[in-house]
């Protein structure tokens with residue numbers, strides 16, 4: 420899978436950028452605040468119809484402008500497609516080959532995997548970060564998961580709003596709880612299966628990058644029962660916890676409280692692993708995710724690496740580039756330190772200055 424040509428107009432600080440990226444490695448360098456991550460964000464938007472850092476569509480539109488547009492000609496397994504996303508305040512519309520597309524039609528042809536410095540905080544961070552990692556990875560391989568996760572979130576918000584309103588309406592609560600319990604089933608099931616399939620790859624990669632140490636991952640769910648019992652169990656809990664939840668203004672049980680457990684040498688990684696080991700854990704998770712996705716899609720996803728090298732030690736950084744050379748992906752790599760990018764061939768270097776992007780002549784690694 421790859422981007423053949425990309426255009427961003429009034430997207431963040433990119434007034435108008437047109438690039439025909441290299442099929443393999445695209446290295447974007449420049450000082451802080453010039454627009455390197457903005458370009459990755461534009462590619463990410465085309466793959467996911469979301470931003471990895473903006474809460475609102477407005478943030479993505481260049482200051483003083485009414486709308487932003489990103490489009491790209493991409494190819495997957497020999498088929499070319501034109502992807503377009505247009506943004507206006509509070510509104511986003513997607514087109515596929517010139518035709519307006521719903522998300523269910525849009526997804527599936529162009530997959531991106533982001534690796535950003537925030538990922539390096541996964542093992543020690545809050546469970547929500549690990550759930551996000553898991554949900555993004557599942558959605559990439561199984562686009563239908565998005566609608567399921569969204570419908571769960573919608574009912575969850577409705578139940579929480581009702582509890583917070585002080586109107587303790589048992590009949591309405593029961594409706595929401597029944598819906599919530601049913602919506603939880605595909606989430607828990609898909610996450611369980613996904614983690615089970617990913618676990619051996621993670622263990623193998625981690626052992627390779629650390630010279631034999633062990634890493635086990637498991638989906639830790641409060642609803643750890645056979646699939647057919649999940650809805651019933653959650654309904655019982657929701658009923659039992661109504662008063663407490665009303666006092667908290669939040670729902671205590673459900674897959675939105677689950678976690679991805681990381682066990683390093685048999686112990687909780689967040690509590691016992693060193694900084695370097697924590698980075699190796701994240702590297703193993705990302706490599707496994709990319710390999711898993713590549714085999715699920717039959718094609719390698721486009722990789723977006725946002726300045727991760729500066730956060731890795733020399734050994735981990737060398738391992739990252741060794742992996743990148745092996746996987747056939749097109750990659751967009753941002754850096755403030757070109758010397759960290761350990762690639763000698765199949766690369767194009769770009770200089771990013773104040774939202775403009777130009778091809779760098781010569782060998783920047785020298």
Ligand SMILES: Nc1ncnc2c1ncn2[C@@H]1O[C@H](COP(=O)(O)OP(=O)(O)OP(=O)(O)O)[C@@H](O)[C@H]1O
Nearest residue numbers: 431432451452453454455456457478479480481482
């Ligand atoms: N909606 C917007 N309109 C115009 N400019 C914006 C908008 N949103 C962000 N910016 C600008 O974009 C720049 C940030 O770009 P970006 O995050 O891509 O930087 P970067 O090159 O990745 O820097 P760093 O090396 O620090 O990560 C900032 O100067 C910011 O003010």
Ligand SMILES: [Mg+2]
Nearest residue numbers: 455456726753
């Ligand atoms: Mg950046």
